[in-house]
Amino acid sequence: MCSACGFPAAPGHWTETGNASPTDRLRARFRRVQVLKSVLKEFGLAAHDDGLVPDIQIATAFGSITMARDLDEVWCTAERLLGHAVDPLDPRFLGQDDG
Amino acid sequence: MRWIRSIRASSGRTMAEKRADGRMRLTLLGGFLGSGKTTWLRHQLHAGAFPGAHVIVNEAAETPVDDALLSRAASIEVLAGGCACCEQRAGLVTLLRRLCDLRSRTASGETRLDQVVLETSGLADPSRILDAIRTDPMLVHHIVVGETIVCVDALHGLAQLVAEPLGRRQAEAADRLIVTKLDEADAAGLGRLAATLQALNPGAAVEGAAKGSPMAPPSAAGASPEPLPALDGRTAAPIFPTRLELSDEIDWTAFGVWLSALLHARGDDVMRVKGVVRTPAGRLLLQSVRRSVQAPEVLPPQAEREDDTIVVIGRGYRGEDLRRSLERFAGVRARADISILRAAS
Numbered sequence: 001m002c003s004a005c006g007f008p009a010a011p012g013h014w015t016e017t018g019n020a021s022p023t024d025r026l027r028a029r030f031r032r033v034q035v036l037k038s039v040l041k042e043f044g045l046a047a048h049d050d051g052l053v054p055d056i057q058i059a060t061a062f063g064s065i066t067m068a069r070d071l072d073e074v075w076c077t078a079e080r081l082l083g084h085a086v087d088p089l090d091p092r093f094l095g096q097d098d099g
Numbered sequence: 100m101r102w103i104r105s106i107r108a109s110s111g112r113t114m115a116e117k118r119a120d121g122r123m124r125l126t127l128l129g130g131f132l133g134s135g136k137t138t139w140l141r142h143q144l145h146a147g148a149f150p151g152a153h154v155i156v157n158e159a160a161e162t163p164v165d166d167a168l169l170s171r172a173a174s175i176e177v178l179a180g181g182c183a184c185c186e187q188r189a190g191l192v193t194l195l196r197r198l199c200d201l202r203s204r205t206a207s208g209e210t211r212l213d214q215v216v217l218e219t220s221g222l223a224d225p226s227r228i229l230d231a232i233r234t235d236p237m238l239v240h241h242i243v244v245g246e247t248i249v250c251v252d253a254l255h256g257l258a259q260l261v262a263e264p265l266g267r268r269q270a271e272a273a274d275r276l277i278v279t280k281l282d283e284a285d286a287a288g289l290g291r292l293a294a295t296l297q298a299l300n301p302g303a304a305v306e307g308a309a310k311g312s313p314m315a316p317p318s319a320a321g322a323s324p325e326p327l328p329a330l331d332g333r334t335a336a337p338i339f340p341t342r343l344e345l346s347d348e349i350d351w352t353a354f355g356v357w358l359s360a361l362l363h364a365r366g367d368d369v370m371r372v373k374g375v376v377r378t379p380a381g382r383l384l385l386q387s388v389r390r391s392v393q394a395p396e397v398l399p400p401q402a403e404r405e406d407d408t409i410v411v412i413g414r415g416y417r418g419e420d421l422r423r424s425l426e427r428f429a430g431v432r433a434r435a436d437i438s439i440l441r442a443a444s
Contacts, residue, residue: 012394013359014355014385014392014393014394014395015351015352015355015356015358015359017378017380017383017394017395017397018351018352018355018376018378018379018380018383018395019351019352019378019379019380020379020380020381021379024379024380028351028352028379031350031352031353032352032353032355032356035352035353035356035357035428035429035430036356039356039360039428071355071356071359071360072359072363075359075360075363075364076363079363085363085364086360086363086364087360087361087364087365088357088360088361088364088365088424088425088428089361089364089365089416089420089421089424093423093424093427093428094420094423094424094427095423095427
């Protein structure tokens with residue numbers, strides 16, 4: 001555990017299991033924030049992860065920033081900020097494609 | 100149901116071998132009050148199942164009785180005075196931590212404890228116990244929950260599923276359903292029970308037992324499931340499995356973002372997710388019960404397996420929506436198949 005920030009006191013998020021080497025882990029973090037950015041943009045939120053601090057930063061259009069430790073916290077934060085959960089089965093994510 | 104068997108086979112195989120990641124395997128045995136959990140376990144232990152397992156019996160009452168019946172277990176322990184999913188949750192965590200601690204201290208020449216069977220009280224919700232283990236910073240690294248077995252009483256099971264939210268939650272959380280007291284029930288009611296169980300938890304294997312010894316499970320053929328009234332004020336849509344075949348170049352990170360969002364938003368509807376996914380760290384066995392996802396196990400590499408296939412069991416959405424959402428939300432291409440249940444039955 002990091003004595004300065006207390007991270008990670010809790011066991012890692014289950015999605016972190018898939019990457020064993022440090023390189024894979026860092027690559028996964030950047031990929032994760034890339035996906036989060038594109039999803040949260042739909043709701044007027046922004047996500048940042050610089051790879052240095054352990055947390056993911058969730059920013060609103062007004063500039064307030066909330067730190068989220070893992071994906072569960074990201075979705076909880078988004079739900080609190082938006083007033084509803086980010087639902088992958090929301091019609092905006094279903095679209096009409098080839099079917 | 101080839102897909103389910105293949106997933107089960109891959110988890111069963113690792114059970115027989117030495118565990119790859121060194122975690123202790125916990126088998127959860129649940130079921131409603133008086134559903135025959137102890138009788139079944141007693142017979143299984145007698146027949147040599149769960150070799151060397153440490154058995155933990157949880158009883159809601161202050162005075163334990165069941166442990167006296169289970170004398171065949173290698174070692175046994177009682178957690179009395181409260182249900183392990185609520186009042187005795189802390190007690191369960193302490194007990195399991197102590198077991199993990201003892202196990203870590205075992206000298207290399209001695210046999211290590213590799214299996215624990217937890218018989219829950221009849222009032223326990225298995226998913227809450229899974230949660231207690233998953234969220235404990237120590238236990239999550241030492242324990243992997245292998246299988247959730249739930250006993251259903253052939254005589255009263257149907258009434259419990261209709262009236263008791265708890266009975267329903269137990270049946271929904273199971274990997275394996277044991278219909279007990281088969282010798283005492285009549286055939287007509289059994290068909291109905293089997294059909295109802297299949298509607299509630301289409302992914303679970305169903306077995307039968309009478310006084311603990313195995314019997315052919317009741318057949319659901321020709322019987323219609325009992326209409327289950329909504330217990331939480333919502334209409335209960337039918338539960339169905341969807342099989343998602345992920346494309347070869349699966350992006351595990353994007354998939355994880357999608358699944359975590361799905362479970363957060365739809366955790367009450369998406370009851371079970373199960374499957375094997377290839378990741379940079381190896382093949383992962385992914386399992387979730389409602390909102391709680393177990394820390395995935397890394398499986399040994401194996402050619403010719405049905406990898407990158409996820410089975411999602413739930414209701415309140417269309418199977419095709421899962422595929423579309425996965426593609427739009429996370430950019431992961433997949434093929435959705437909802438015909439599996441119909442093809443199998």
